[in-house]
Amino acid sequence: MRVPYTSNATFGLNHPFNAGLGIPIARESDDAQGAVTFLFKEVRTSGGDPSERILALTNKHVVSADPSTDYELDEANPQHILVCGERRFAQAIAEIEKAVKTGLRNATSLQDGVARLEAEVGTSDENERAENEMDLRRGKNALEWQIEDNATLRAFRERIDADWRDTKGWRFGIVDWAPRVSSVLVDGRSYTRDIATMCVDREKLKNFKRNIIDLGNQYTSIQLEDLFWPDAAVRRLKNFPFINLQLPIRRALPRHVLNPDGTNDQSENGDSPLPSDLSMVGKYGGATKLTLGRYSGMEAFICNDLGEESREVVVYNYRRVSGDFAKYGDSGSLVFTGDGDAVAVLHSGMPRGRSNHVSYGTPVWWVMEQVRTRYPFAEFCGIEYT
Structure with a gap:
């Protein structure tokens, strides 16, 4: 489905079924859930032959029950990934x-x-009549729009009943490449490689044009502007990209802008590193939908049970009372800025009691480097990668 305009009664409700990023996915085998990070075109195979395949990226642990083994497409026994899953579909209904x-x-x-x-x-005096007539006109307009919305919602519900009740129709794609989860050393730095790709059924992407986040109906565009840029002086400098509550992902935030070395120098192209204090980011996940958090320019150093160390992008919850930035079922979500920069691929968190106060991700620029090792001609559908 296409992402509807904000005035459409189905806006926000059709998120699980449209081509906006944050597409909820699940393993067909056991309903383990996650989200699509972004989509890309293969363009050519590694051997140089033309390819029309569209692939989706997510976490390895989303598509594989055993994250410690390598997997490549087995055409005789493919691993199917679904749009939604039983739990997410029930929630949508x-x-x-x-x-x-x-x-x-x-x-x-x-x-x-x-x-x-x-x-x-009919009974008001002359002083009240004009005001009552205005109220009546507005009330009739509101009733007309509500009746129209109700018809739209009924038709939408009937369409979902007709098109999605057969679970075989939920199949989104098949796993193409899913290397084991590991810490990979590149240029003296180790990052968590928890990634997998799936070849997507093109019929499911008839309305896909480029990588865009459907921000849903939880906030208005004005509210999102205030949340992403609480400082009014900073907000005035922004171009407000939340048109129709759709945010195009314009680029992978470069390494020098993520500022891993703690420097404050500008790059040759004029990009300044993110400030050393916390910057606002968002993600749209299959479990918690749209949430905002605070990104720290300082990386976390993690050591797993095997003794492998890795650096992680760290996102803290937006406020103490705002809820978790991410929960189980959000794995694979793209972490992004309000300007449409891709920051990280969400893969895990640090529990505290029944909640997560910290979420971890792998930098998107590094993930794209890994994707290019497997798909050297990959085109990231609107996301600039340098």
């Missing part, structure tokens, strides 16, 4: 049903209000 019921209640309330206003217009 519940949200649609709730919207339908709420719409009917709103229509009844508006009808009662219009009837009351019609009576008041």
